[in-house]
Amino acid sequence: MITLEKVAKIYETKSGQVVGVDNVSLTINKGEVYGIVGYSGAGKSTLLRCINILERPTSGKVIVDGVDLLKLKSKQLRVARQSIGMIFQGFYLVSSKTVFENVAFALKAAGVEKTKRKERVLELLELVGLSDKADHYPTQLSGGQKQRVSIARALANNPKVLLCDEATSALDPSTTKSILALLKKINLELGITIVIITHEMEVVKEICDRCAVMQDGKVVEEGPTYDMFSNPKEPLTLDFIKTVLDFELPQKLLDSISGTLVRLQFRGELAEEAVVSDMLQKFSVKGNILHGKVEYIKETPLGIFIMELVGEKTEQEKALAYLKDRVKQVEVI
Amino acid sequence: MYLSSIVSLLPELNEAFFETLLMVGIGLLVALVVGMPLGIVLYVTDRGLFLEKQTVKVVVGMIVNLIRSIPFIILLVFLLPFTDFILGTTIGPLAASVSLSVAAIPFYARIVEAAAREIDRGVIEAAVAVGASPWMIIKDIILPEAKPGFISGLTITAISLIGYSAMAGTVGGGGIGDLAIRYGYYRYDDTVMFTTVIVLIVLVQLVQYIGDFIAKSVNKR
Ligand SMILES: Nc1ncnc2c1ncn2[C@@H]1O[C@H](COP(=O)(O)OP(=O)(O)O)[C@@H](O)[C@H]1O
Numbered sequence: 001m002i003t004l005e006k007v008a009k010i011y012e013t014k015s016g017q018v019v020g021v022d023n024v025s026l027t028i029n030k031g032e033v034y035g036i037v038g039y040s041g042a043g044k045s046t047l048l049r050c051i052n053i054l055e056r057p058t059s060g061k062v063i064v065d066g067v068d069l070l071k072l073k074s075k076q077l078r079v080a081r082q083s084i085g086m087i088f089q090g091f092y093l094v095s096s097k098t099v100f101e102n103v104a105f106a107l108k109a110a111g112v113e114k115t116k117r118k119e120r121v122l123e124l125l126e127l128v129g130l131s132d133k134a135d136h137y138p139t140q141l142s143g144g145q146k147q148r149v150s151i152a153r154a155l156a157n158n159p160k161v162l163l164c165d166e167a168t169s170a171l172d173p174s175t176t177k178s179i180l181a182l183l184k185k186i187n188l189e190l191g192i193t194i195v196i197i198t199h200e201m202e203v204v205k206e207i208c209d210r211c212a213v214m215q216d217g218k219v220v221e222e223g224p225t226y227d228m229f230s231n232p233k234e235p236l237t238l239d240f241i242k243t244v245l246d247f248e249l250p251q252k253l254l255d256s257i258s259g260t261l262v263r264l265q266f267r268g269e270l271a272e273e274a275v276v277s278d279m280l281q282k283f284s285v286k287g288n289i290l291h292g293k294v295e296y297i298k299e300t301p302l303g304i305f306i307m308e309l310v311g312e313k314t315e316q317e318k319a320l321a322y323l324k325d326r327v328k329q330v331e332v333i
Numbered sequence: 334m335y336l337s338s339i340v341s342l343l344p345e346l347n348e349a350f351f352e353t354l355l356m357v358g359i360g361l362l363v364a365l366v367v368g369m370p371l372g373i374v375l376y377v378t379d380r381g382l383f384l385e386k387q388t389v390k391v392v393v394g395m396i397v398n399l400i401r402s403i404p405f406i407i408l409l410v411f412l413l414p415f416t417d418f419i420l421g422t423t424i425g426p427l428a429a430s431v432s433l434s435v436a437a438i439p440f441y442a443r444i445v446e447a448a449a450r451e452i453d454r455g456v457i458e459a460a461v462a463v464g465a466s467p468w469m470i471i472k473d474i475i476l477p478e479a480k481p482g483f484i485s486g487l488t489i490t491a492i493s494l495i496g497y498s499a500m501a502g503t504v505g506g507g508g509i510g511d512l513a514i515r516y517g518y519y520r521y522d523d524t525v526m527f528t529t530v531i532v533l534i535v536l537v538q539l540v541q542y543i544g545d546f547i548a549k550s551v552n553k554r
């Protein structure tokens with residue numbers, strides 16, 4: 001659906017050149033929810049804005065739904081933008097327009113006749129759950145409601161792609177959850193491809209099929225979200241994973257440990273977890289679970305446990321060998 | 334004595350008042366029709382906006398600054414031949430409104446530009462992202478969003494023009510300023526002087542009040 005080929009954006013500023021995006025190539029499939037994470041200043045927004053040419057890349061190719069956007073004339077580009085919705089952290093609603101008028105503006109921009117706008121706006125407000133707020137002004141709405149209006153506006157012209165720039169970063173955790181649920185619904189029911197930029201790994205974990213980690217304008221790692229969580233390759237990715245899956249043990253506890261410290265990681269299905277109890281029965285070792293969690297990465301469980309094996313050295317070794325045989329990722333720490 | 338001299342002055346005061354209104358009104362109208370579009374041009378051609386065009390921005394900006402840097406009293410004299418050319422006279426409120434208009438255009442253009450800048454860039458960007466045309470963004474986003482600013486800017490322009498109109502009066506433009514100069518200055522008539530000042534104060538207060546009222550009533554935020 002979206003192909004970026006060696007996209008670069010260099011800003012000419014008074015104090016010299018600033019690299020916003022540095023030769024990024026990405027493919028985002030149709031119907032996918034794709035996440036881009038990175039710290040502030042990594043170039044996420046710039047990259048996202050290159051997808052609908054809000055920012056014209058210095059070099060590279062941007063292909064959305066088979067159309068090479070950089071080859072379009074300004075009028076054609078406007079038409080192309082109608083099938084790429086975008087929402088922002090700051091909502092950016094027109095404060096002098098009602099909720100209804102804000103959404104209707106997107107339709108007007110696409111040349112939809114006035115008589116046909118009303119029905120579509122009401123349909124969109126229904127979709128985002130704001131039917132009763134049509135005549136309110138943005139200042140009368142909460143952050144979550146404002147984001148819903150901006151989602152309705154972005155979806156007005158039946159886009160194929162929805163770009164989200166930190167769409168939940170200004171919202172509290174429970175509102176974030178409800179907006180993510182709405183995005184999930186939009187993705188599943190309308191089949192819209194979604195690209196989400198965020199610095200919150202929770203968001204990625206919740207809805208992204210695949211994700212990329214950015215730093216200094218470059219994509220440092222990319223892959224299915226589950227793989228990124230279960231097997232991060234770059235230190236930066238690990239940093240982000242740790243915000244959700246952190247297994248630091250207190251030093252005091254570490255000092256008091258006599259046995260072997262083992263970190264087990266598996267797709268947290270019950271069959272696999274049974275491996276641990278099997279092991280404890282088969283060998284004369286004791287296992288103390290010190291830390292552990294089953295996290296759901298877009299519905300797929302990922303279990304991580306840290307346990308201490310206590311017992312005779314030889315028995316410990318045998319138990320460990322057994323674990324290594326049955327569990328994918330075992331690590332002595 | 335005081336009251337009777339005011340009463341005897343009334344017909345002339347009345348005429349002068351309407352002459353002032355006429356000059357200022359024409360100036361304001363021109364400010365709206367020419368100054369506002371120029372202000373919008375200054376805004377939308379700025380860096381990072383949807384009609385970014387440095388050459389236009391710089392050229393228009395320079396012309397605007399050029400006119401604004403000339404003190405009004407000098408502009409007034411400087412424009413006399415031009416006024417004579419288009420109206421065939423340099424006397425009367427209509428003639429005075431030419432220089433008032435020329436001064437009002439860049440004055441209001443800068444105010445419009447500044448008011449438009451107050452709009453969150455993200456709001457403009459969101460409109461660009463839904464594929465709106467430049468004209469539609471100007472008409473449906475910038476105008477309604479900056480309307481309160483545009484109106485209070487018009488109030489400021491009106492009040493400045495009332496001040497300028499008094500200067501225009503001194504070179505035969507008529508109006509309240511003319512009255513003040515003729516009676517108050519040349520004939521040392523304190524009563525007339527005092528009365529014109531009162532009239533001007535009342536006029537300015539009234540304009541400010543009406544301007545604020547309208548700006549407030551169009552502000553839906
Ligand atoms: N208009 C601009 N002019 C100059 N530099 C910019 C501009 N926009 C972004 N940058 C720079 O590009 C880099 C990436 O910014 P951005 O894409 O906003 O990062 P992120 O969204 O990941 O926080 C930063 O170093 C930023 O300072």
Ligand SMILES: [Mg+2]
Pocket residue numbers: 044045046166
């Ligand atoms: Mg950003």
